Amino acid sequence: MIIKCEQCETRYKLADELITQSIFKVKCSKCSNVFTVQKPEKIKPLDLPEDAVLPENLAHKIIAISNQKGGVAKTSTAINLAMSLAMQDKRVLLVDFDMQASLTIAMGLNNQAKTFYDLLHKPGATLANVILKTKYPNLWLLPSGPNMALLMKKNINQKHFEKILRNKLEGIRDKIDHIIIDTPPSIEFFTLNALMASDFVIIPTQCEFLSMHGVAHIEEVVNIIKQRQNENIDYKILITMFNQESTATKVIYNKIKTKYQDKIFNTTIDFDTKLQESQIMNIPVAQYDRNCPSALQYQALAQELTGDTP
């Protein structure tokens, strides 16, 4: 394992057999700084049996989480919905399709990850050796990382560049119950690829005045894609970071409800400091506190989505 002093940036190579603890302290022999090192988690490649063919729920098989507005809980929803589905015995693949790699970082798997870019452009890379098995049962991750920035540059001039993700996911569709794709806060190469690959789009939004315009915009994009390219795609809006105490929030919630009616999930996700704490620890909220409001609400969302009763 390679470690780097945080102060003087000197790099050292540590033999794996010398590392006996998952977190330990090291003193830099150059500048005497003492710093903490965390051993990278042992990660396994995809270990689905070759012949596993799972029951299909085509309507919600591949789900993009999308809104061109940042900070509306796309990444939080991707992680916590995926974890909730996995806890309900569904096999779930999370796809981090945002070059910021927030989802991969939030899962604590950014250190040694290969990415979708490697899958497409590195000889010998396959879905099985790029997808990581997370430490949670039923949950896998196709990571993002810095080289994802090159993906658009390399492929934007290709014919059907918008179907790159869809074509690759064909290789795993039959082995997994749900694929959940996190997208960036813009509508371009990455988001178009995610929408083209998906059967369903979750549009997270806060109950704020300007958010309604953002929802209208992404709704329009989904409708264009439905008319021209991907006729089976459908969507619903998810209210996130809901503040039960705020009158303004309730007024806007009623406006959104009147406008979108059955295009809104019955489940809303409350503003919950437990969710923020869980992200500091790099773990999904249901693993941090199974009974806190947002953990219960993401479980309810998973049930609403799949039609399963608790």
Ligand SMILES: Nc1ncnc2c1ncn2[C@@H]1O[C@H](COP(=O)(O)OP(=O)(O)O)[C@@H](O)[C@H]1O
């Ligand atoms: N239910 C929630 N309660 C409190 N904070 C939340 C909740 N959902 C998300 N957040 C916080 O909001 C911020 C933006 O969330 P994130 O999922 O990164 O949004 P996006 O992916 O849309 O940019 C993060 O700091 C996250 O911790």
Ligand SMILES: [Mg+2]
């Ligand atoms: Mg995000």
